[in-house]
Amino acid sequence: MLNKKTKNKSFIFFLFSLLLIIAVASSLKVLDDNVLYFFSPTEIKEKSNLNLNQKIRIGGMVKNQSIIVNNNEIKFIVTDFKNEIIVTYRGTVPNLFAEGKGVVAEGKLQDKKYFVAKRILAKHDENYMPPKNKKKLNDK
Amino acid sequence: MFNFLNIGNFFVLLNKVSKSIKIIFVPVIIISLVFALYLSPKDYIQGDTVRIMYVHVPSSWIALGCFSSISFLIILNFIFKIKNALIIFKSLAPIGLSFCLISIVTGSIWGQPTWGTFWAWDARLTSMLVLLFFYLLIIFSYKFIKDQNFSSKICAVISVFGLINLFIVKYSVDFWSTLHQPASVNIFGETSVHKSMLLPLSFMLLGFLLYCALIFLMKYRTEIIRMKKKGLKRL
Amino acid sequence: MNLNILIMNGYGLYVWSAFIFTFLVCLILFLKTKKSLNKVEKDFHEEVKKLSAEQVKTLKKRKISKEILNPQVKIK
Numbered sequence: 001m002l003n004k005k006t007k008n009k010s011f012i013f014f015l016f017s018l019l020l021i022i023a024v025a026s027s028l029k030v031l032d033d034n035v036l037y038f039f040s041p042t043e044i045k046e047k048s049n050l051n052l053n054q055k056i057r058i059g060g061m062v063k064n065q066s067i068i069v070n071n072n073e074i075k076f077i078v079t080d081f082k083n084e085i086i087v088t089y090r091g092t093v094p095n096l097f098a099e100g101k102g103v104v105a106e107g108k109l110q111d112k113k114y115f116v117a118k119r120i121l122a123k124h125d126e127n128y129m130p131p132k133n134k135k136k137l138n139d140k
Numbered sequence: 141m142f143n144f145l146n147i148g149n150f151f152v153l154l155n156k157v158s159k160s161i162k163i164i165f166v167p168v169i170i171i172s173l174v175f176a177l178y179l180s181p182k183d184y185i186q187g188d189t190v191r192i193m194y195v196h197v198p199s200s201w202i203a204l205g206c207f208s209s210i211s212f213l214i215i216l217n218f219i220f221k222i223k224n225a226l227i228i229f230k231s232l233a234p235i236g237l238s239f240c241l242i243s244i245v246t247g248s249i250w251g252q253p254t255w256g257t258f259w260a261w262d263a264r265l266t267s268m269l270v271l272l273f274f275y276l277l278i279i280f281s282y283k284f285i286k287d288q289n290f291s292s293k294i295c296a297v298i299s300v301f302g303l304i305n306l307f308i309v310k311y312s313v314d315f316w317s318t319l320h321q322p323a324s325v326n327i328f329g330e331t332s333v334h335k336s337m338l339l340p341l342s343f344m345l346l347g348f349l350l351y352c353a354l355i356f357l358m359k360y361r362t363e364i365i366r367m368k369k370k371g372l373k374r375l
Numbered sequence: 376m377n378l379n380i381l382i383m384n385g386y387g388l389y390v391w392s393a394f395i396f397t398f399l400v401c402l403i404l405f406l407k408t409k410k411s412l413n414k415v416e417k418d419f420h421e422e423v424k425k426l427s428a429e430q431v432k433t434l435k436k437r438k439i440s441k442e443i444l445n446p447q448v449k450i451k
Binding site: 147148149151152155177178182187188189191192195196199234235238241242245246249250252253351358359362364365366368369372 | 383389393394396397400404409416418419423426434437439443
């Protein structure tokens with residue numbers, strides 16, 4: 001049914017796409033760490049080649065009742081429910097920054113438990129609902 | 141069997157459809173704008189910024205969907221030499237490009253009040269920018285390469301790369317840690333957007349799709365007339 | 376209450392700029408497409424005028440050309 005040219009073309013096409021997919025998948029695998037926008041506290045703990053002078057980003061949840069505001073300095077704990085990192089930061093935080101919400105901090109690690117942030121970004125989740133429904137959920 | 145692949149039949153069919161699209165387009169847009177800007181509730185944390193979702197999310201969907209159909213058509217044209225596929229993808233490309241641009245710009249406008257930054261080089265945002273470049277590459281390669289055989293080959297190569305990138309766009313939020321939140325609306329899984337917000341979202345999507353259809357019809361007609369004009373000399 | 380649709384509790388600038396940007400891009404795309412369609416249609420009709428009567432007759436037998444020349448069908 002198909003003529004020879006069409007067959008040839010589809011063969012070349014499938015071979016080409018297969019090779020390309022393998023190439024891209026393997027290069028992403030190599031680049032793994034660079035594709036990550038931030039590290040979780042557990043990943044920081046398990047990381048062996050940690051460079052303290054390098055600017056990195058860490059992310060997770062702001063632990064409940066951990067925010068301490070002191071003059072212009074703000075101190076809070078980032079957690080992924082397994083490990084925790086203490087973060088200090090000077091400056092204004094985004095509106096959505098709150099306890100129990102996601103956060104990404106950019107800055108330098110002092111050691112594996114202590115982080116000095118230069119910039120704070122709020123990470124919000126994929127849930128959208130009106131305020132009334134949130135109240136109902138909380139009351140339950 | 142391949143009746144719709146015949147350009148003549150397809151063209152006549154499209155002209156019939158166009159009238160009804162024009163009639164329902166304006167009311168749908170007005171209703172969806174009223175819902176999106178006024179009637180829909182605000183979000184429990186984000187407040188009123190959530191209204192940006194109603195333009196950002198549908199336009200991202202259209203940008204992604206448009207690219208996948210363009211790639212499919214290019215590959216179809218490359219393997220089977222179907223002329224109609226060529227004309228359809230040429231008419232779709234500018235629509236996809238515009239909505240990709242809308243998605244990126246509205247996304248970064250949304251990013252400023254919620255995340256605290258306009259742009260972050262995380263996997264989702266970067267791959268979306270790459271998608272924009274793929275759109276540009278495809279448009280340039282059919283516009284500026286005169287040799288049709290060569291340009292269809294180039295387009296096929298670009299579209300395979302683009303499809304891989306499309307896959308990365310879709311799954312970047314699940315594979316890697318990104319600033320961008322995971323998908324809220326899932327066809328097969330759970331949808332985490334409340335019903336009262338899903339309604340304006342779907343209305344907006346319908347409005348955008350109708351707009352796309354309108355532009356597509358005009359573009360398609362332009363391409364057909366261009367093709368026929370060349371044929372006039374042979375009469 | 377009426378003013379709140381503009382201010383949006385302080386987020387008005389972001390929301391409105393996103394919507395206006397979307398509208399502008401759509402409008403520009405629409406106008407560009409319409410302009411090129413009008414131009415091509417005009418060119419086509421001018422080319423047809425140059426043809427002889429017999430050629431026009433054969434042209435009108437063809438499905439697509441008939442559709443293009445039909446003044447009632449206009450996508451705009």
